[in-house]
Every structure is written in C-alpha cells, then in structure tokens.
Amino acid sequence: MITEIAQIEIHPGQEKEFEAAVAKALPFFLAADGCDGVDLLRSVEHPSRYRLTVRWETVEHHTVTFRASEGFAHWRALAGPHFATAPQVEHVHSVLAP
Amino acid sequence: MITEIAQIEIHPGQEKEFEAAVAKALPFFLAADGCDGVDLLRSVEHPSRYRLTVRWETVEHHTVTFRASEGFAHWRALAGPHFATAPQVEHVHSVLAP
Numbered sequence: 001m002i003t004e005i006a007q008i009e010i011h012p013g014q015e016k017e018f019e020a021a022v023a024k025a026l027p028f029f030l031a032a033d034g035c036d037g038v039d040l041l042r043s044v045e046h047p048s049r050y051r052l053t054v055r056w057e058t059v060e061h062h063t064v065t066f067r068a069s070e071g072f073a074h075w076r077a078l079a080g081p082h083f084a085t086a087p088q089v090e091h092v093h094s095v096l097a098p
Numbered sequence: 099m100i101t102e103i104a105q106i107e108i109h110p111g112q113e114k115e116f117e118a119a120v121a122k123a124l125p126f127f128l129a130a131d132g133c134d135g136v137d138l139l140r141s142v143e144h145p146s147r148y149r150l151t152v153r154w155e156t157v158e159h160h161t162v163t164f165r166a167s168e169g170f171a172h173w174r175a176l177a178g179p180h181f182a183t184a185p186q187v188e189h190v191h192s193v194l195a196p
Contacts, residue, residue: 002142005149019193026194041190044100044157051103051190059142092139092149095117096124 001036004054004062007088008079012048018082022052025078028071029054034061048084059091099134102160104150105186106177113146116180120150123176126169127152132159146182157189 010018022040029038034057043049056062066072108116120138127136132155141147154160164170 003139023194038194039192040194041101042193044189044191046188050193090144091142093142094137095140095148096121096136096138 002056002059002091002093004052004056005090005092006052006054007090008050008052009046009084010048010050010082011084014082015042015048018050018079021078021082022050025075028074029066032061032066032069032071034058034065052087056091062091100154100157100189100191102150102152102154103188103190104152105188106148106150107144107182108146108148108180109182110146112180113140116148116177119176119180120148123173126172127164130159130164130167130169132156132163150185154189160189 019040019042026038029035036055036057038055039053041051041053043051054062056066117138117140124136127133134153134155136153137151139149139151141149152160154164
C-alpha cells in the first residue's frame with residue numbers, strides 16, 4: 001500500500017468551490033481500481049495550499065490505470081479550473097511497523 | 099485535531115540509521131502532551147526524503163509545548179545528525195467529513 005500526495009495550490013478565494021469540487025469528485029477515486037481511500041488536507045500556514053492524499057495498492061494503480069481512466073478526466077474537469085499551478089505529486093510508504 | 103508534516107531530507111546512505119533513530123525517538127512523541135500518533139513516510143521518487151507526520155490536538159501542542167520539552171531535545175539529538183537540510187514543517191487539517 002502506498003499513498004499519493006498531490007500538493008495543490010489553488011487560486012486564493014476559491015477555497016469553498018475547490019473543496020466542493022473535490023467532494024463531488026470523491027466517488028471517481030473511490031470507484032477506481034486499487035484505491036483504498038482519499039483525504040483532503042488544508043494547510044494552516046498557507047490556506048490556499050491543499051494536499052490530496054490517496055491510498056493505492058501500487059504506484060501504477062495511480063500513474064497508469066487511474067490516469068488513463070474516465071474518472072481521472074472527471075476529477076481534473078471538476079478541480080482543475082481552481083489550480084493556480086500544476087500539482088506536485090509524490091508517492092510515499094510508511095516505514096514504521098503498524 | 100491537526101497533523102504536523104515535517105519534510106526531512108537526510109544524507110543519502112544514512113536511511114537505515116535515520117529510520118532506527120526515528121523508531122528510538124517514537125516514545126518521546128507518544129508521551130508528549132496532546133500527541134495522538136506518529137508515522138514516518140518515505141518517498142518513492144526521492145528515497146532520501148521522508149515525511150514525519152504527527153497528529154496533535156492543536157498546533158500549539160507541537161510548536162509551543164513539545165518544542166520546549168525534553169522530548170523534543172531527545173528527538174533532535176537522535177535524528178538531527180542525519181538531516182541534510184532543516185526540515186520543512188507545516189500543519190494541515192482534513193476538510194473532508196469523516
């Protein structure tokens with residue numbers, strides 16, 4: 001299990017609309033092959049900065065399968081207009097014993 | 099409840115020692131006032147980049163209480179020698195309904 005962290009800077013003032021767009025897009029993630037959950041984190045220090053975190057079975061479930069899916073197109077159509085810059089995407093895995 | 103994300107770049111080659119140091123420092127976090135859990139995430143794309151995530155009741159439990167504590171001094175003594183640069187610290191909170 002890995003976690004995608006997409007750091008997203010949005011246009012200041014569009015926080016409410018962006019959060020509503022993400023909520024609307026959640027089903028596309030949750031229905032995706034290999035997706036185990038999603039969260040949206042907002043920065044305290046930089047309120048227009050968010051991190052979308054998505055748990056995937058493998059990196060490829062995100063970078064290959066999901067990115068080629070209609071769900072991804074729907075997600076970007078909903079949330080993309082609020083992006084101030086291209087999201088910075090990275091994958092991480094926990095190294096602590098559960 | 100908020101989450102501290104400390105992004106930590108370590109000296110390449112010291113991954114094993116750094117992870118052991120964090121494991122050794124875990125009790126200092128878990129014993130801290132207002133701490134609700136810790137994880138250590140390693141980047142897939144940048145293997146010398148980690149994110150220490152700590153759940154706190156409030157930002158101040160981290161920035162005021164913990165940073166003034168002996169536990170913080172112990173943590174930095176254990177992990178600090180492996181840091182390649184100063185950690186980048188930010189606090190986030192989930193905006194999705196549970």
